[in-house]
Amino acid sequence: SYQTIQFGISDGIATLILNRPEVMNALNRQMRAEITRALATLSQDVRCVVMTGSGRAFCSGQDLTDAAAATDLETTLRDEYEPMLHAVMNCSAPVIAAVNGVAAGAGANLALVADVVIAAENASFVQAFTRIGLIPDAGGTWMMPRLTGLARAAGMMLFADSIPAQQAADWGMIYQSCADDDFAEIVAARAKHLAQGPTSAYLAIREALRQSFGNDLDSQLQLEARLQGQAGRSHDFQEGVAAFLQKRKPVFTGK
Numbered sequence: 001s002y003q004t005i006q007f008g009i010s011d012g013i014a015t016l017i018l019n020r021p022e023v024m025n026a027l028n029r030q031m032r033a034e035i036t037r038a039l040a041t042l043s044q045d046v047r048c049v050v051m052t053g054s055g056r057a058f059c060s061g062q063d064l065t066d067a068a069a070a071t072d073l074e075t076t077l078r079d080e081y082e083p084m085l086h087a088v089m090n091c092s093a094p095v096i097a098a099v100n101g102v103a104a105g106a107g108a109n110l111a112l113v114a115d116v117v118i119a120a121e122n123a124s125f126v127q128a129f130t131r132i133g134l135i136p137d138a139g140g141t142w143m144m145p146r147l148t149g150l151a152r153a154a155g156m157m158l159f160a161d162s163i164p165a166q167q168a169a170d171w172g173m174i175y176q177s178c179a180d181d182d183f184a185e186i187v188a189a190r191a192k193h194l195a196q197g198p199t200s201a202y203l204a205i206r207e208a209l210r211q212s213f214g215n216d217l218d219s220q221l222q223l224e225a226r227l228q229g230q231a232g233r234s235h236d237f238q239e240g241v242a243a244f245l246q247k248r249k250p251v252f253t254g255k
């Protein structure tokens with residue numbers, strides 16, 4: 001029931017493939033809607049999402065031939081980009097952006113709102129916006145200075161330099177860069193790890209990290225106490241401790 005993405009679920013892992021390879025998986029209106037629809041209401045058995053691109057790119061950002069590019073950008077961002085970004089940011093399972101090739105413009109920033117970004121060595125990140133007279137959007141001006149610091153964020157935005165995956169990892173923009181030949185295997189292993197993990201703890205980590213940017217230390221200590229209180233009442237915590245004491249691997253259910 002999707003035209004611009006492929007979406008499938010297997011072994012608790014949902015795989016969302018941006019699928020317009022002839023335009024480097026550029027985001028048009030329909031693709032934004034389909035990403036939003038696929039991620040906004042996941043079934044409970046999904047415990048990890050992998051978002052990746054088909055062909056040689058991850059995503060080239062806004063489709064520059066799409067009508068939206070010519071109309072009011074403010075409205076497009078509010079009505080179409082924001083829901084898509086929220087669907088990723090607030091997804092009911094942790095999201096891995098598996099960046100297989102170039103991630104440009106909003107395509108780069110779509111990856112950066114995932115919980116974890118893993119990129120193949122041949123991938124690159126480019127805040128392409130100033131090349132066409134725009135400013136970075138899709139959360140880029142919020143995420144980038146937090147990930148890399150102001151100097152690098154400003155440089156990448158002003159010059160629209162293409163940053164190779166390894167440099168992005170060295171700069172703290174993404175978690176991991178890996179050899180192209182190992183990429184699929186590493187992504188699959190990471191996804192399996194998360195899909196078999198304590199899902200509600202992962203979601204609480206997401207919340208704590210996100211709120212940390214607006215909190216002072218005391219507020220953050222209070223938030224940690226509240227979230228840890230929840231985690232401490234979870235089945236997975238009981239199982240984790242029991243497995244430790246019995247010297248076996250825990251079997252987490254995500255609850």
Ligand code: T3D
Pocket residue numbers: 022023024026059060061062063064065068069070072073074076077102104105106107126128129131132134137
């Ligand atoms: O609402 C709003 O509009 C505001 C929102 C803005 C958000 C944004 O994302 S603005 C930024 C938009 N994106 C860009 O400016 C990037 C444009 N693309 C590129 O700079 C390059 O294509 C890449 C760096 C991504 C890849 O370069 P390369 O040399 O590997 O490939 P290519 O030959 O340039 O692209 C291959 C094809 O994909 C080509 O079509 P063709 O010639 O084979 O028929 C190219 O036109 C097409 N393509 C690539 N990116 C886009 C695109 N078509 C439409 N929209 C694109 N963004």
